[in-house]
Amino acid sequence: MQAAQRVHYNQALEYSIEQANKAGIPVIVYFGLTDDFPEANARHFHFMIEGLIEVEKKLAERKIPLIVQHISPPEGVINLSNKARMVVVDRGYLNIERKWRSRAAQNISCPLIQIETNSVVPVETASPKEEYAAHTLRKKIADFRTEFLNDIPARKLKNLGLEKFADLSSIELTPVKKTVKNLNLNSSVKKTSHFKGGFTAAQDHLETFISDKLADYPEKSSDPSEDFLSHLSPYLHFGQISPVYIARKIKSSGKPGTDEFLEQLIVRRELSINFIYYNKNYDSSLQKILPEWAFSTLQEHKDDPREYLYNLSELEEAKTHNPYWNAAQKEMLITGKMHSYMRMYWGKKILEWSPSPQDAFEKALYLNNKYHLDGRDANAFAGVAWCFGKHDRAWQERDIFGKVRYMNSSGLERKFPMQKYISRVNKLS
Ligand SMILES: Cc1cc2nc3c(=O)[nH]c(=O)nc-3n(C[C@H](O)[C@H](O)[C@H](O)COP(=O)(O)OP(=O)(O)OC[C@H]3O[C@@H](n4cnc5c(N)ncnc54)[C@H](O)[C@@H]3O)c2cc1C
CATH class of the missing domain: 1.25.40.80 (Serine Threonine Protein Phosphatase 5, Tetratricopeptide repeat)
Incomplete structure (x- = not known):
């Protein structure tokens, strides 16, 4: 278990049970907890661990053991695979998640089956x-x-206890809470009290x-x-x-x-x-991810004068001249989740206030992934890239943006009671 951290509606788990029942053997769920997942910090871990504690409880109700180790996920799979007839993995789409699965597949001697789960x-x-x-x-x-x-x-597992299987009885079933104690987490962002992790x-x-x-x-x-x-x-x-x-x-x-x-x-x-x-370059180079029209129009306008330029810490601390942008940034800092519409406006303004589109892309991804609970998701990379023209069409040409869609404060004011949004965010802090 890695990308589908749930017991309910988990196709990989149900497939494992089906296969185990056919072979007359038990199922063990394994989770490798690594504290250096790219860009992950205490906020993300806290949410994930709340979910894992619930997974442990729900698996116990179905009499399925869970092993949670403080180790890189593929290494743990490789170590345990010498006791396995088959390894079933869920599916992750990020480069690192794909690398982990390939590493495990190349280094174990039993079959490894990947199931689409997300x-x-x-x-x-x-x-x-x-x-x-x-x-x-x-x-x-x-x-x-x-x-x-x-x-x-939910299928019923026929072979329950590991004790009947001599080579499995020595496996240590470490509880989530015990494994978590050994984690050395990046505590640059604290947990948010606005969202509790887990299926319930x-x-x-x-x-x-x-x-x-x-x-x-x-x-x-x-x-x-x-x-x-x-x-x-x-x-x-x-x-x-x-x-x-x-x-x-x-x-x-x-x-x-x-x-x-x-x-x-x-x-x-x-x-x-x-x-x-x-597109494996989803997190690196605008040139490799944008459609030709978007990249070339941004290039043509990259030296246009910028009325405002903000560095990373000014953005991070929500210290711009723009109250709507600052409110959106604060909403993300405090709750770990910015309103969807403001995410578009937020990304567009970073493009407008940065020395180059590539610099803006990197800053937006950095902030998005650091503070959002849902950051580092496929949607994070596509959402940020959308602000630069990905998955969109050409619009009327203008400074800095070229033909990439532009958004401004008067558009927000025309459509929504923006003072109400600001007071909502102020109440959060
Ligand atoms: C600059 C920018 C950054 C973004 N960063 C992220 C991110 O880090 N993580 C993330 O999950 N989403 C991201 N999005 C997409 C979208 O804003 C969020 O999925 C949405 O705000 C999540 O809130 P919700 O679940 O309450 O949305 P709801 O409107 O309730 O939507 C339900 C689900 O539909 C999907 N969805 C909704 N809007 C979109 C969209 N525009 N693109 C793709 N899927 C969508 C999501 O899975 C969402 O959970 C980003 C968008 C932009 C423009």
Whole structure:
């Protein structure tokens, strides 16, 4: 278990149980906790560990042992694999997650099976190549959107206790809380009290969303002064809830807003997965990720004079001249989650206030991934790249942005009661 940190609706776990039952052997769930995951800090770990403690409890209810070791995930898999008939892994799309799985696969002698766990339509089934934009992917997954929304029932494991298996009885089952004590965490960002990790909290957000917000989602979810979002992104990021489960619950509610929400959850989210899966440079060079029109127009305007230039610490500390941007930055610093609409405005302004587009891209990714609970996700890389023209079209040409879409404060003021947003954020602090 690595990317799908859940017991409920976990296709990899259910497949393991099915295979173990056929072979008449037990299942052990293994999790390698590494304290140097790129860009991860105490905020992310705290949320993840809350989820893992719940995983441990839910597995115990199903009499399935969990081993959590303070070790790089593939090394732990390699060590334990000499006692295994088969290793089943969940699926992660980031470069590091793919490297881990390849390293394990190349260094164990039993079969290693990877199961798609964190998307609705498996990434290669959806498309064999990097897609240009949402409209090109939407057509391709239209038919699959129902095919992959099947129920994932919990199977019963037949062979329970490890004690019957001599070579397994010596395995030490370390509890999550004990392993966590040895972690040497980057404490540059403290935990947030605004979100609690784990499936139960995710399910609470989902139920509240369906009962109180879904019907108004199309009209009100863009308004940062209101709260009509699901808040599921941190849970999806850690795989604490299944996108298949969310989609099934939303569909079965029969409420208006269903199509608009599923467009975000399936089309937009899986476009991000498609991007980072087929473009390994997703976190490095704008030149290698942007469509030609976007990169060349930004290059043509890279020496345009900038009215404001902010360095990283001025941005980080929310010390710009712009109250809306500062409020958005503070919302992220305090809660670990900025409103979706403000994320677009926030990224666009970093482009406007930085010496070059590449410098802006790096600063935006750094801040996004450091403070957001859902940072370092496929959506993080696609969302930030979108501010620079990825998955978008050309607009009217202007300074600095060239033909890349521009956003300004008067647009925010025209659409939303922005003072209400500022007071909402001020109340947070
Ligand atoms: C500059 C920028 C940075 C972003 N950084 C992140 C990030 O670090 N992590 C992250 O998960 N998302 C990121 N996004 C995408 C989007 O803003 C968030 O997914 C959304 O705000 C999450 O809140 P929610 O779950 O309450 O959204 P809801 O509106 O309730 O949406 C439900 C789910 O649909 C998906 N979704 C919604 N909007 C988008 C979108 N625009 N693109 C792809 N999927 C979407 C998400 O999985 C989300 O959890 C970023 C967008 C931009 C423009």
